[in-house]
Amino acid sequence: MATVNSVLGSLDTKDLGFTLSHEHVMVGSAGIQYVYPEFIQRDRVIQDGIRDLKEAYGEGVRTIVDVTTMDLGRDIRLLEEVSRGSGVQIICATGTWRDIPRVFWDVNPDRIAALYIREIEEGIEGTGIKAGIIKVANDKGGVSPQGEIILRAAARAQRATGVPISTHTWAPDRVGEEQVRIFEDEGVDLGRVYVGHSNDTTNTEYLIGLLKKGVWIGLDRFPGGRASDTDTPDWEDRVRTAVSLMDAGFVHRIMLGHDWAVPICRPSPEVREARRRANPDGYLFVTRKVLPRLLELGMTQETIDQIMVENPKRFFEGG
Numbered sequence: 001m002a003t004v005n006s007v008l009g010s011l012d013t014k015d016l017g018f019t020l021s022h023e024h025v026m027v028g029s030a031g032i033q034y035v036y037p038e039f040i041q042r043d044r045v046i047q048d049g050i051r052d053l054k055e056a057y058g059e060g061v062r063t064i065v066d067v068t069t070m071d072l073g074r075d076i077r078l079l080e081e082v083s084r085g086s087g088v089q090i091i092c093a094t095g096t097w098r099d100i101p102r103v104f105w106d107v108n109p110d111r112i113a114a115l116y117i118r119e120i121e122e123g124i125e126g127t128g129i130k131a132g133i134i135k136v137a138n139d140k141g142g143v144s145p146q147g148e149i150i151l152r153a154a155a156r157a158q159r160a161t162g163v164p165i166s167t168h169t170w171a172p173d174r175v176g177e178e179q180v181r182i183f184e185d186e187g188v189d190l191g192r193v194y195v196g197h198s199n200d201t202t203n204t205e206y207l208i209g210l211l212k213k214g215v216w217i218g219l220d221r222f223p224g225g226r227a228s229d230t231d232t233p234d235w236e237d238r239v240r241t242a243v244s245l246m247d248a249g250f251v252h253r254i255m256l257g258h259d260w261a262v263p264i265c266r267p268s269p270e271v272r273e274a275r276r277r278a279n280p281d282g283y284l285f286v287t288r289k290v291l292p293r294l295l296e297l298g299m300t301q302e303t304i305d306q307i308m309v310e311n312p313k314r315f316f317e318g319g
Helices: 042-058 076-086 109-121 145-161 175-185 204-213 235-247 269-278 282-296 301-317
Strands: 003-006 009-012 019-023 063-066 089-095 133-137 165-168 193-195 216-219 254-256
Touching (some): 003 089, 019 282, 042 076, 042 282, 076 089, 089 109, 089 165, 175 193, 175 204, 204 216, 204 235, 216 235, 235 254
Parallel strands (some): 089 133, 133 165, 193 216, 216 254
Antiparallel strands (some): 003 009
């Protein structure tokens, strides 16, 4: 029997069910909800998070992987409350996103790895809630020297605990290849690595190259077409890229998600409204739009079940 840490305790992997592989409930900045609570509508985030995930539960979603790290404003008690209130199981993350703390910039990766290991084995912020995944992030411009320290720390924490790694990448610059090279150098089993945001490109040569290395691919930015990245594919092109990877024989290494967060966590009303217009379905865009389109394009329900249920289960089991 294999288990994974969730915010409500240890979870048997057979009970994961329909899983969205890269999501958030609240995003922000490190500690802002504690130091400047008036800037974040935390109670509304909880209320809206429960409402939105209850709706998702009603349409079949059973688990989300929330890859919000400390520097991205992780609020572990908020996640616990939203999971308990909605019924959706939430797997939370240790690790570090793009806002790498300055104190991490010039230290040995082992010192940072020890922090991640503690959050996996003992719990986060004294709560006893344990991380079930390690999150890292590298974006446009590739892996910086500071980013490399974080990747090596994550790799060492992964090897020590067996907990898998989920990466944020900028696929148009093939950043996933840089991440994989460092993980290989650290001796990580690439079957424990998920390369995220891989559907920001339609370059299947790049994506198949990663898959042949043995990693998992996260096609986890649906619907896409963000205002800041208007040159990235629209959701239909993202679906066609998924079909190309499936036709190439990689159904068993793909997972889907949105990179969504509850809109009210954005302080700007204009940004909140823009996000709602771009994706009125929230955590259900994959369910309502992507999966029906895959069926129209010839995929079977068995294939969809493989991607949405069996693949996340195997990923967390180390399969």
